[in-house]
Amino acid sequence: MSGHVIALSGGIGGAKLALGLDRVLAPGELTVIANTGDDFRHLGLHISPDIDTLLYTLAGLDDPVKRWGRRDESWTFMRALGELGGETWFQLGDGDLAIHVERTRRLAAGESLSQVTEGLRRRLGIGARIVPMSDESVATRVQTDEGWLDFQHYFVSRRCEPRVIGLDFVGADLARMAPEAAAAFADPALRAVVLCPSNPYLSVDPILALPGMRKALAACAAPVIAISPIIAGQAVKGPTAKMMAELGLEPSAATVARHYDGLIDAFVVDEADAGLSVTGLEVAATPTLMRSLDDRTRLARFVLALADRLAGPRG
Amino acid sequence: MSGHVIALSGGIGGAKLALGLDRVLAPGELTVIANTGDDFRHLGLHISPDIDTLLYTLAGLDDPVKRWGRRDESWTFMRALGELGGETWFQLGDGDLAIHVERTRRLAAGESLSQVTEGLRRRLGIGARIVPMSDESVATRVQTDEGWLDFQHYFVSRRCEPRVIGLDFVGADLARMAPEAAAAFADPALRAVVLCPSNPYLSVDPILALPGMRKALAACAAPVIAISPIIAGQAVKGPTAKMMAELGLEPSAATVARHYDGLIDAFVVDEADAGLSVTGLEVAATPTLMRSLDDRTRLARFVLALADRLAGPRG
Numbered sequence: 001m002s003g004h005v006i007a008l009s010g011g012i013g014g015a016k017l018a019l020g021l022d023r024v025l026a027p028g029e030l031t032v033i034a035n036t037g038d039d040f041r042h043l044g045l046h047i048s049p050d051i052d053t054l055l056y057t058l059a060g061l062d063d064p065v066k067r068w069g070r071r072d073e074s075w076t077f078m079r080a081l082g083e084l085g086g087e088t089w090f091q092l093g094d095g096d097l098a099i100h101v102e103r104t105r106r107l108a109a110g111e112s113l114s115q116v117t118e119g120l121r122r123r124l125g126i127g128a129r130i131v132p133m134s135d136e137s138v139a140t141r142v143q144t145d146e147g148w149l150d151f152q153h154y155f156v157s158r159r160c161e162p163r164v165i166g167l168d169f170v171g172a173d174l175a176r177m178a179p180e181a182a183a184a185f186a187d188p189a190l191r192a193v194v195l196c197p198s199n200p201y202l203s204v205d206p207i208l209a210l211p212g213m214r215k216a217l218a219a220c221a222a223p224v225i226a227i228s229p230i231i232a233g234q235a236v237k238g239p240t241a242k243m244m245a246e247l248g249l250e251p252s253a254a255t256v257a258r259h260y261d262g263l264i265d266a267f268v269v270d271e272a273d274a275g276l277s278v279t280g281l282e283v284a285a286t287p288t289l290m291r292s293l294d295d296r297t298r299l300a301r302f303v304l305a306l307a308d309r310l311a312g313p314r315g
Numbered sequence: 316m317s318g319h320v321i322a323l324s325g326g327i328g329g330a331k332l333a334l335g336l337d338r339v340l341a342p343g344e345l346t347v348i349a350n351t352g353d354d355f356r357h358l359g360l361h362i363s364p365d366i367d368t369l370l371y372t373l374a375g376l377d378d379p380v381k382r383w384g385r386r387d388e389s390w391t392f393m394r395a396l397g398e399l400g401g402e403t404w405f406q407l408g409d410g411d412l413a414i415h416v417e418r419t420r421r422l423a424a425g426e427s428l429s430q431v432t433e434g435l436r437r438r439l440g441i442g443a444r445i446v447p448m449s450d451e452s453v454a455t456r457v458q459t460d461e462g463w464l465d466f467q468h469y470f471v472s473r474r475c476e477p478r479v480i481g482l483d484f485v486g487a488d489l490a491r492m493a494p495e496a497a498a499a500f501a502d503p504a505l506r507a508v509v510l511c512p513s514n515p516y517l518s519v520d521p522i523l524a525l526p527g528m529r530k531a532l533a534a535c536a537a538p539v540i541a542i543s544p545i546i547a548g549q550a551v552k553g554p555t556a557k558m559m560a561e562l563g564l565e566p567s568a569a570t571v572a573r574h575y576d577g578l579i580d581a582f583v584v585d586e587a588d589a590g591l592s593v594t595g596l597e598v599a600a601t602p603t604l605m606r607s608l609d610d611r612t613r614l615a616r617f618v619l620a621l622a623d624r625l626a627g628p629r630g
Contacts, residue, residue, distance in 0.1 A: 043416050043417070043420050044359075044416065044419050044420045044423055045416070070395070072391075073391065074389045074391040074409060076387075076388065076389040076391075076408070076409035076410040077392065077409045077410065077412050077413050077416075078413075079410070080385070080409070080410035080411075080412075080413035080414070081413040081416065081417060083413075083438070083439070084413055084414060084417050084435060084438055084439070085417075085434070085438045086413065086416070086417045086420075093391070094389060094391035094392045094395070094409035094412075095391040095392060095394070095395035096395075097392050097395075097409075097412065098392050098393075098395035098396040098398075098399055098401065099395070099399060101358050101359065101360070101392075101396070101401070102358070102396060102399050102400075102401045104359050105358050105359045105401075108359055119400070120399060123398070123399055123400045124398070124399070
C-alpha cells in the first residue's frame with residue numbers, strides 16, 4: 001500500500017523511527033514534522049537540535065556512539081573558543097558547526113527555516129521531507145524548583161537535574177504551522193500520522209501547541225498512531241520518566257496514552273507492556289526498543305500495517 | 316631607553332616585525348595599529364584577517380608552515396560545509412573559526428572592534444596592544460582589468476591574478492581613527508612610529524587613508540621609520556611587486572621610499588639595497604629578511620636604535 005505518512009518527531013528517539021519509516025517508504029512518501037521548541041540562538045548561531053538530529057540520522061551522518069551530533073567529529077573549535085574565553089557549555093563539534101553557520105547565513109539572507117531545511121535535506125540526499133513545525137519562533141521553557149529555565153539551560157547546562165513543575169512553549173499561541181506541515185495534513189492520499197516515541201511533554205507537546213495542529217489531527221481521515229516512549233515504566237533515553245514523576249504522573253505507557261487521549265486512534269506499546277487496555281483506543285504491542293536498523297524498519301512496518309488495518313479497505 | 320612605540324601593520328610581513336618589537340619591548344610599550352581594510356563578512360561572520368594574524372603571531376599560535384591561520388589546525392568544518400553546499404572558497408580552519416564566531420558575537424552584543432580585540436589579546440596573554448585602525452567599516456576594493464573586486468575576492472578567490480589598475484578604501488573618508496590609536500599618537504612618551512614591511516598599497520595605505528592619520532604622523536615628535544617590504548626588487552611574500560609593476564611603478568625599495576615621502580624620517584632597506592639614497596631621508600641598511608625569531612628581534616632592535624639615534628639625547 002502506498003500513500004503519504006506524517007511523523008511528528010523530536011530528536012533522538014523520534015529520529016530512530018523516522019529513519020525506519022524513511023527506509024520502508026518510497027522517497028517523497030514521508031513528511032517528518034520536527035519539534036523546534038528546542039531551537040535557540042547560541043554564539044550568534046541559529047541551532048535547531050531536533051531538525052539536525054533528524055537530518056544527521058536520515059543521512060547516516062549521526063554519531064552511533066554518543067547519540068547526538070555527527071560521526072567522525074573533531075573538537076578543535078571548542079578548544080580554541082575556550083582559550084579565547086568564549087562560552088563552552090554547549091558542545092559544538094567542528095563538523096556540526098557547519099550546519100549552524102549555514103542555516104544562520106541562509107536565514108539572515110531571507111530564507112525561511114522550512115526552505116533552509118528543505119535545501120539541507122535535498123543536499124544530504126534524504127528521501128523524506130523534514131519540515132519544522134513552524135517557521136516562527138517557539139521557545140520551550142521549563143518551570144523548575146530553580147525557577148523558569150530556557151530549555152537548553154535546563155537540558156544541557158543543568159543536565160535535567162532541577163525538578164520540573166511545568167512547561168511553557170513561548171510563542172506557540174501565535175506561531176503558524178509551517179506551510180509544508182499544513183499541506184501534508186491536507187493531502188488526500190494521507191495514509192497515517194505517527195507520533196514518534198519522543199518525549200510527549202518536551203518534544204511532541206510543542207508541536208501540538210501550535211494553533212490548528214490538534215484540529216488537523218482530529219480532522220484527518222488517516223489513522224493517528226502514537227508509539228510509547230515509556231517501556232515498563234522506564235524511558236529508553238532522556239528525562240521522560242523522571243519528568244513524569246516530578247509532574248505527579250505515573251511513568252507508564254498508560255499515562256502517555258491518556259496524555260494523547262482524543263488525538264490518536266491507536267497506541268503502540270512494547271511487548272513488556274502487552275495487555276495494556278485504554279478505553280476507546282486500539283492498543284497494539286510489539287518490540288519497540290530500537291537498537292539496530294532492522295529494529296527501526298520492523299517497527300515502522302508494524303506501525304504502517306496497523307494504520308492500514310485501521311483504515312480498512314480503500315478505493 | 317624606554318617609551319611607547321607605535322607600529323602600523325598589515326598581516327604576515329608586518330606581524331613578523333610586530334613580534335620582534337613585542338619581544339624587545341616591555342609589556343604595554345607597543346601599540347600595533349592594524350589594517351582593517353581586508354575585513355569582511357563571510358558566512359555571517361566578521362573576519363579581520365590582519366588582526367587575527369597579529370593575534371596568532373604575537374600569541375605564538377600562528378602556523379609556521381602555511382604562514383596564515385592557526386597551528387595544529389583541523390578542517391572538519393570546511394568539509395562538512397562543502398557537503399551542505401555552503402561557500403568554501405575562503406578556507407576557515409576549525410580553531411580559526413572560534414575567533415570569528417566569538418568576535419561576531421561580541422560585536423553583535425554591542426562591543427566595538429577595539430574592545431573585542433583588546434579582550435582577545437589580553438586573553439591570549441599578549442603584551443602589546445593590538446588596535447584596529449578604526450572601529451568603523453573600511454573596505455579595500457581593487458580595480459582590475461576584470462572590474463572592481465572586493466579585496467578578498469581579488470586576494471583569495473582570484474589569487475591576485477587580475478591586473479591591478481587602482482585601489483579604493485570604501486568608507487575611509489568617514490571612518491574615525493580608533494580611540495586607542497589616536498591616544499597612542501598623543502602619548503608624550505612616544506619613542507618611535509614604525510611602518511612595518513607590509514604591502515604599502517594594500518596594508519598601510521588604508522591606515523593612512525583615515526582622516527587625521529597623516530596629520531598625526533606629521534605632528535608626532537618621535538621619529539617615523541618605514542621598513543621596505545621590497546628586497547632587491549622582489550617582494551618577500553605576496554603580490555606587492557606584481558602590483559607595483561601593474562600600477563606602472565618600478566618594484567624597488569626606492570619606489571616604496573618615495574611612496575612614503577613626507578611621512579617618514581627614516582627608511583630601512585635590506586643589505587641588498589645598501590647604497591640607496593633618497594633626498595631628505597635617512598636611509599639605513601640591515602638584513603631585513605625575517606626567517607627566525609632572532610631575525611625579528613634583531614630587526615626590531617635595529618629600528619629602535621635608529622629611532623633613538625634620530626631622536627637625539629632626551630631629557
